[in-house]
Structures are given as C-alpha cells and as structure tokens.
Amino acid sequence: MKKNVRFTQNGIYLEGSQSEKEGKEIPLYSGSIHYWRMAPETWETALINAKNMGFSIVETYIxxxxxxxxxxxxDYGKKDPRKDLNKFLDICEKVGLYVIVRPGPHINAEMTWFGYPQWLLRMPEIQAKTPLGxxxxxxxxxxxxxxPSYASSKLYEETRHYFKSFAEILKKHCYPKGGIVAIQADNETCNFFRDQxxxxxxxxxxxxxxxxxxxxxxxEIEKLNKxxxxKYKKFEEICPPAGYQEKDENLEYYFDWLxxxxxxxxxxxxxxxEILEELELPIPIFHNCAYQNYTPISVQRDEKLPGLSVAGIDAYPDPGDTSMLKERIRYLAGSSKLPFVPEFGSGSWFDREQLLSPKRKGLAICMFRNGMKVNFYMLADRDRWTDARLK
Known part of the structure; x- marks a missing residue:
C-alpha cells in the first residue's frame, strides 16, 4: 500500500495532493484530546483552542x-454521541487539524481495563499465566x-475483528482525503510493566x-544440547525456567529465556x-515504548520490523527532572530514526503523587532545545486526569 505520509528526521512529510500540488513537511508536535471523554458539543471549542495554542496535530486513542x-x-455514535469517531474527525478537519490515531488494542489511558473490553479479558485462552499456571x-x-498474553492467537483474532469495525471510518479520513497522518500499533508493549x-x-x-x-x-537440538x-531429544522437553537456581552454571538456559x-x-x-497493514491505510505506523531503554524493550529492534516506521519512548518526568529527559533525548537521538516522545506528561493521572503543571515550562524547553519531537499527553482535563493545558 502506497503511503501518502512518511516520517522524517524533523517530523512528518505529506505528499502533494489534488488541492495542494506541492508536498510539505510539518513538525511533529501534537497533543492528546480524547473524544469519548468529552461532550460532543465541546469538541469544536477544544480543538479550536488547541489550534490557537499553536498545534497543527492532535492525537486520540480509539x-x-x-x-x-x-x-x-x-457503537460509533449511533447509541452514544460521545463515541462518534467519524464526527470528531470531521470537526478536526473543519478546524484544520491533522490527527494521529491510536487504536491499541491496549491503550491504558488510565482506564480500569486499560482500554480492553471486559468480555475479552475474561476469556481463559487470552490470559497470561504465572509459573504456577x-x-x-x-x-x-x-x-x-x-x-492478556502476547502469545494468545485468540487475542489477535479478536483484535483483527475489532480493527475491521473502524477501518472504513479511518479510510475516509486518512490523508489526503482527510486529516489522519499516522497510526500507532499497540501501546507500550512491555508485558504491562511486568518486565521482570x-x-x-x-x-x-x-x-x-x-x-x-x-x-x-x-x-537443531544437538546444538542446544552442546x-x-x-541430553534433550527435542525442544519440547525443555521446561521454561521459573527462576534462577542458585549455583546453576548453565547460564545460557536462563539467558535464552530472557x-x-x-x-x-x-x-x-x-x-x-500486520493487522494494521491489512486495513490498507495510506499512513505510516509507529509505536510508543513505555519508559525502558533496556531489555526486553529495544527501540532499534522495533524499528527493524517490516511496516513499523518509528518507535519512540514515553516520558513522564517529575517537576525539575531534566536529568531523565537528557538521558532519554540522547538515547533516542542516537538510536531512533526520529527522536520522538509519543507521550510527554502534561498534567498527571489521578493516582500520581506529583503534578507536571503547564506552568513548569523548563522541561518542555529542555526537550525542544535538543530537537525532540513531542506529543503532549494530555491537552484536555477529563476523568482521571488533571492540570492539563486545556480546561
């Protein structure tokens, strides 16, 4: 599928269209606004305010x-108007904003089930297991x-079914027909922070x-045995380690599990x-790593995956925490195709001990000065979020 949009070292490049013959590059500075958390009659006002703040791109989960x-x-608005994704995207285009969409399937978003439907997570065949089963x-x-288990075939079967439900809405609104310029694959794929x-x-x-x-x-099993x-006869005889056994010198066995x-x-x-590519959307795909720049997460290996253009790392610094940002900036500048923070804390979630107020500008300035591209998460205060830029 030909992509009409691509990531560059500076942001996003839009190919020329019928209305605009010349292509153009736009800087990748965006902000999160969650349509389903807002009354539809407030969408346009919030989007206009975002544009007045200087944003040309907004981001939303689906x-x-x-x-x-x-x-x-x-339900995409027929029963509950707050779920009318098509209308929200229409208003984004009316206001003149480009859009980044993030359909998950995992989104977190401070939601109790991290965005998954309850019926899905109750399926035994989808659930990850401990060593005790x-x-x-x-x-x-x-x-x-x-x-959920990343190895569950049922998880991907249901994800494919869900993605198809909104495919036509996104196709209608992808650049150059509409304002969608990028889509995210999953969210912070790190075993839900259980990375031990x-x-x-x-x-x-x-x-x-x-x-x-x-x-x-x-x-060959002989090479593993060596x-x-x-003296295994086949790979299936090997029992995955449930913990390191003290004084066991067979470290390769444990390293392989890691x-x-x-x-x-x-x-x-x-x-x-792969599932997103099946939707045949003419926009690039990216991913956001949670916060790790260590195993089992690898920005470099993520970006080698076919079809995945860019992998960034989220950042939620405490007030004044420029040291973490400097490390994050240097790491991404030297490892990623585009130094990008898909979620830069703007405000805070409900159970966090500290707020990152919009009044504390030093952290953002630190990032801008070092060439980092940023999505501010979030622009609008709503349930389970506070102290964002738009009220």
Whole structure:
C-alpha cells in the first residue's frame, strides 16, 4: 500500500495532493484530546483552542472497550454521541487539524481495563499465566484485571475483528482525503510493566512460542544440547525456567529465556503491525515504548520490523527532572530514526503523587532545545486526569 505520509528526521512529510500540488513537511508536535471523554458539543471549542495554542496535530486513542462493550455490539455514535469517531474527525478537519490515531488494542489511558473490553479479558485462552499456571493480574488501583498474553492467537483474532469495525471510518479520513497522518500499533508493549523475567508468560501458547524461539535460534537440538550440556531429544522437553537456581552454571538456559522475552514482544508488535497493514491505510505506523531503554524493550529492534516506521519512548518526568529527559533525548537521538516522545506528561493521572503543571515550562524547553519531537499527553482535563493545558 502506497503511503501518502512518511516520517522524517524533523517530523512528518505529506505528499502533494489534488488541492495542494506541492508536498510539505510539518513538525511533529501534537497533543492528546480524547473524544469519548468529552461532550460532543465541546469538541469544536477544544480543538479550536488547541489550534490557537499553536498545534497543527492532535492525537486520540480509539478504545476497544468503549466501542465494543459487548461482543459484536459496536457503537460509533449511533447509541452514544460521545463515541462518534467519524464526527470528531470531521470537526478536526473543519478546524484544520491533522490527527494521529491510536487504536491499541491496549491503550491504558488510565482506564480500569486499560482500554480492553471486559468480555475479552475474561476469556481463559487470552490470559497470561504465572509459573504456577494462575492468571497474571495487574493490580490497578481502580480494579485489578487479568493481563492478556502476547502469545494468545485468540487475542489477535479478536483484535483483527475489532480493527475491521473502524477501518472504513479511518479510510475516509486518512490523508489526503482527510486529516489522519499516522497510526500507532499497540501501546507500550512491555508485558504491562511486568518486565521482570519470571513473572510471565507461562501460558500454553507462550510455552509453544518459546520452543519456536529455541528452534529458530539453535536449528537443531544437538546444538542446544552442546550449549546447555544437556541430553534433550527435542525442544519440547525443555521446561521454561521459573527462576534462577542458585549455583546453576548453565547460564545460557536462563539467558535464552530472557532473550525469549524480547522475541515475544517483537512478535506481538509484528502481528499488530500486520493487522494494521491489512486495513490498507495510506499512513505510516509507529509505536510508543513505555519508559525502558533496556531489555526486553529495544527501540532499534522495533524499528527493524517490516511496516513499523518509528518507535519512540514515553516520558513522564517529575517537576525539575531534566536529568531523565537528557538521558532519554540522547538515547533516542542516537538510536531512533526520529527522536520522538509519543507521550510527554502534561498534567498527571489521578493516582500520581506529583503534578507536571503547564506552568513548569523548563522541561518542555529542555526537550525542544535538543530537537525532540513531542506529543503532549494530555491537552484536555477529563476523568482521571488533571492540570492539563486545556480546561
């Protein structure tokens, strides 16, 4: 599929269109406005105010749990006007704003189920497992929920079904027909911050994926046996480590499990990008890493995935925390195709101990001076968020 938009070192380049023969490059500075959290009659005012602040791009999630609260019962504004994605995009174009969309399937967004519908996470075949075979639970303050497994084939089957439900809306609004200029694949794919090696995932499909990883790496069981000093007859005989056994000198066995954690995340992103590519949208795909610049997360390896243009890292600094930003800037400048922070804290979520007020300009100036591209998260105060730039 030909892309009419591409990422550059400075931002986003828009190919020429019938109305504008010459292509143009726009700087990648945007801000988050969540349409479903606002009364539709306030959308235009908020978007006009965003443009008056100097923004040419806004960003929004498209939350699965909002649009498909019951399985196969989709609502894009017919029942609840706040869910009218098409109307929101119409108003963005009327106001003259470009749009970045982030459909997940995971979005977080301070939502109790991180944007997933409850019916999905209740499916046993989707849930990640501990070494004991129990479901891995995310202890979120508003309500704990079972974490989905990146190895679950059912997860991708349902994701594909959900993405198809909004495909025509996005096609209608993609540049040059409309204002959508980029789309994100998943959100902070890092095992829901459970990135310690032995917490998850020991589900049946994950263990099978682990065997595939070993076979791809060693090709033959004899080569693995030579490395492990073992006598396995086939890869499927290997039991994934549930923790490091003290004084065990067979470190390769444990290192391979750590490497598998990276492999699983990359495979998850590859599948998400593949599903987005099936929608045939003429816009680039990017990803946002949570905060890690260490294993199992790799910006460099993310950007090598076919179809994934850019991977950035989110940043939620405490007031005055320029040291973290400097490290983040230097890391991205030297590793990513585009030094981009897809979520730069503008305000704060409800259970955070400190606010990042818009009055504290030093952090943003630090980023701008070093050439970082930024999406301010968020521009508008709404449920579970406070002290953003638009009230």
């Amino acid at each position: 939350p699965w749990g909002v649009h498909e609260p019951e399985r196969n019962e989709f 129990t479901s891995v639970v995310y202890p979120y303050v508003t309500g704990a929920f079972p974490i 090696p032995y917490i998850m995932d020991y589900s049946e499909e994950s263990v099978q994926q682990y065997y595939r990883f070993l076979e791809e790496k060693y090709k 490395t492990y000093h073992s 490497e598998y954690k990276e492999y699983q995340i990359l495979e998850a992103l590859r599948k998400m990008v």
